Amino acid sequence: MxxxxxxxxxxxxxxxxxxxxxxxxxxxxxxxxxxxxxLMERPLVILIPRNSDPVAIVPRLEMGxxxxxxxxxxxxxxxxxxxxxxxxxxxxxxxxxLQAAQNFGLEAQRMRVFEQMALQKVFxxxxxxxxxxxxxxxxxxxxxSEIDNLKKAIQISEAAxxxxxxxxxxxxxxxxxxxxxxxxxxxxGADGLAFDPIVAAGxxxxxxxxxxxxxxxxxxGDALMFDFGASWNGYNADITRTFxxxxxxxxxxxxxxxxxxxxxxxxxVSRAGTSAHEVDDQVQKVLENSQFxxxxxxxxxxxxxxxxxxxxxxxxxxxxxxxxxxxxxxxxGLYRQGECGVRIEDDVVVTDTGIECLxxxxxxxxxxx
Numbered sequence: 011m012x013x014x015x016x017x018x019x020x021x022x023x024x025x026x027x028x029x030x031x032x033x034x035x036x037x038x039x040x041x042x043x044x045x046x047x048x049l050m051e052r053p054l055v056i057l058i059p060r061n062s063d064p065v066a067i068v069p070r071l072e073m074g075x076x077x078x079x080x081x082x083x084x085x086x087x088x089x090x091x092x093x094x095x096x097x098x099x100x101x102x103x104x105x106x107x108l109q110a111a112q113n114f115g116l117e118a119q120r121m122r123v124f125e126q127m128a129l130q131k132v133f134x135x136x137x138x139x140x141x142x143x144x145x146x147x148x149x150x151x152x153x154x155s156e157i158d159n160l161k162k163a164i165q166i167s168e169a170a171x172x173x174x175x176x177x178x179x180x181x182x183x184x185x186x187x188x189x190x191x192x193x194x195x196x197x198x199g200a201d202g203l204a205f206d207p208i209v210a211a212g213x214x215x216x217x218x219x220x221x222x223x224x225x226x227x228x229x230x231g232d233a234l235m236f237d238f239g240a241s242w243n244g245y246n247a248d249i250t251r252t253f254x255x256x257x258x259x260x261x262x263x264x265x266x267x268x269x270x271x272x273x274x275x276x277x278x279v280s281r282a283g284t285s286a287h288e289v290d291d292q293v294q295k296v297l298e299n300s301q302f303x304x305x306x307x308x309x310x311x312x313x314x315x316x317x318x319x320x321x322x323x324x325x326x327x328x329x330x331x332x333x334x335x336x337x338x339x340x341x342x343g344l345y346r347q348g349e350c351g352v353r354i355e356d357d358v359v360v361t362d363t364g365i366e367c368l369x370x371x372x373x374x375x376x377x378x379x
Contacts (some may be wrong), residue, residue: 013082015042018060018148023060026144029111029136030059032129033145035077037316040244041149043079047072057101057106065101067094073142094128097299104130109133115141122217143162144280149315150322156315156352157359158243160337161368165202165355166240167247168371170194178379180229180255184222187234195240204246204318205349211235213253216351218307218343230256233350234378239318246318248303248339250355255379265302265344265354266375272296272342273354273373276310276324280340281364286328293342294326302344311339336360337368 012020019031033039033056035047047054054070054076063083068076070087084104110113114133116126118140126138152160164303173194178187188209195203200299210220210227215235230236238246252269254262259341276293290310297306309325314337322330324338341355354373358365 013064013345015044015352016064018042019058019145019186020060022144022147023058023115025147026113026115026141028060028113028141028144030105030108031055031115031141031145032057032117032121032125034117034121034125036117037320038117038120038145038148040316045075047075047077049120049122053128055098055129057105057108059105062107065104067097067101069094072315072371095131098132100126103282109135111136113141113203114138115145117145117238118142121305126322140188143321146321149317150313151322151333152315152337152359153335156245157335157337157368159243160247160315160359163200163240163242163245163247164197164249164368166242167249168369169198170200170240171236171238171249171251171371174379175253176253176375178228178234180251180379181321182228183224184214184341185224186220187211187228188376191222191236191238195238198240199242201243202238202239202241205247207236207238207313208236208250209236209238210351211255213348213350216345216347216349218345218351218353224283228255230379231262233262233352235351235353237353237355244316246316246356247369248314248318248357249371250341250343250353251355251371251373252352253376253378256346256377258375258377262350262352263375265350267344268297268300268302268374269342269344269352269354270375273340273356276340276342277358277365277367280332280358281361282332282334282360282362284332286322286324286330286338287326289332289340290325290328293340297342305346306360307343307345310322311341311355313338332360334360334362
């Protein structure tokens with residue numbers, strides 16, 4: 011009996027004429043089996059052929075956990091002292107049809123070179139292809155349970171942000187504020203971090219991927235940017251809000267309001283059938299037609315789920331139509347180098363009637379400290 015959990019990957023194989031896919035621990039693995047393993051020096055590889063049962067190569071160390079998957083196919087485990095060559099060879103013996111595979115798909119952004127070399131050794135005549143995007147299509151459309159996990163991650167994140175803002179004071183360093191944010195994320199129930207948070211003030215906020223500093227104390231009039239997210243059950247929030255310390259100049263207010271207008275435009279035009287290109291184009295035009303056009307630095311957004319950055323990329327040139335169930339960010343920004351940066355980021359899911367904005371933290375300009 012075909013494992014129903016693998017139906018998404020079989021659809022992807024058919025859609026892209028792939029003979030097989032090789033899956034290693036990571037987001038695609040977790041999407042299929044609802045469990046993940048460490049990507050370590052011991053290879054764990056699932057081979058999923060288009061027309062026969064899957065085969066697993068598993069370190070003996072992991073067999074206790076792997077048994078819980080109820081994997082429906084041959085499993086070849088290998089002990090440390092013997093190495094993995096024999097397990098790969100046994101797996102290949104089960105899949106003679108792949109010896110002449112012309113389209114053997116690999117997760118090229120995830121699989122390491124030594125794993126591909128092990129596969130090439132036992133399938134010497136197969137042609138391996140970078141099929142990371144095609145395989146990852148199994149995660150494009152989120153299920154209701156996945157959206158629930160994202161909502162929980164976002165709720166934790168927003169509660170942590172508000173609690174952090176209540177503790178911000180003039181004279182604190184970015185690192186001190188970052189420490190408060192981290193404490194509040196876990197106090198509010200985070201499983202982990204979506205990524206290392208960005209806490210940046212003053213001229214540091216003009217670096218889109220800034221690192222918090224030990225030696226800069228925030229002062230009145232500074233922008234204070236937070237870009238961060240909690241992880242819940244493997245699913246990631248990704249939120250950015252920018253505040254000002256005590257006061258804001260009229261120039262910075264106009265700077266902020268321009269980004270806010272672009273954010274609102276992006277959410278307004280996002281709906282099923284609209285392309286990712288069209289969404290970004292509309293957002294960029296708001297920025298381009300402003301007095302701050304020269305301070306644009308990046309696209310509108312990216313997909314969000316088990317990975318913080320995944321498909322679809324919301325950018326000009328990507329003609330992929332949005333579909334109901336896709337989740338992505340809308341995060342326009344402007345960056346005046348050496349002075350001030352503003353980014354406002356929301357997480358949205360496409361619905362039958364438009365979008366649902368999963369983030370609810372207020373976007374109106376706010377003074378803190």
